[in-house]
Amino acid sequence: MAEPLYRYSELLAAGLSREQVRRSAELSRLHRMSRGVYAPSADQAGRLPALFRRLPASAVVGFHTGAQLHGFGDAQSPDVHVIVPAGENVPRIRGVVIHEAVLPVRDPVLLAGVPCAPAVRCAVDLARSLSRMETMPLLDLCLRVGACQPEELRVEVARHDRLRGVCQARDLVPRADPRAECRQESQLRLVLMDGGLPPPEPQMWVVDSYGIPLYRLDLGYRRQRVGVEYDGSSHLDRARLRHDRSRTNWLAANGWQMRHFTDRDLYRRPGYILQAVLPLLHP
Incomplete structure (x- = not known):
């Protein structure tokens, strides 16, 4: 109770x-x-219901906070994000970010004791307001946890037509893929696509001569036998290193060309990633 x-x-x-x-x-x-x-x-x-006792009845949780309540809060924010109709008189509350919206929130749901915008509204609002590199992991995770379906996202984007940032949302929503398993993998995929390369297949299984799945790649181009991987801190573990070396040797012996990238490549020199992968797809 x-x-x-x-x-x-x-x-x-x-x-x-x-x-x-x-x-x-x-x-x-x-x-x-x-x-x-x-x-x-x-x-x-x-605490969240307590904050809402100080807000107008029209207020609903949305954006970062709404995404967290719906289970895909990859975009972290220490503040509580609230949507109110444009022009609503709202008191200033420390730690509460108010978003005035001209587009009404349809069918809010009750989560954590407060009214919350539907998951699809939270996803598209964030897709309009975050950077591309922040948006892609969020949309992938939204689909992965089942908070939204692809068609729901496309319909919601159409509702936001002519609003600020909708062009970015319209571009990224069709690229979202529930198979992505981590933030950096989603961002690496986006770097490749934004560089004009075909969309790679996330979490692609490589099979042996008997058709048995043997190794799984972060990203892959099956026809060209090219694999692209993000190496985080977990790859420094000795047991993981042994497994990676064995896998790398098998893939090379079976005609696969692998390219591995780190956080430095992803966030500081994305052009290097494109230069390393492009010649493998178009020799």
């Missing part, structure tokens, strides 16, 4: 004096969940 929340004015109207409210807070009989909002316990789950 949800913890009851009380506005300061409600406590006074119920007969408590200002001194009694202050004293109850000092003795932990009441806990200040947000400015002017109290609860009988300090349960952290009540």
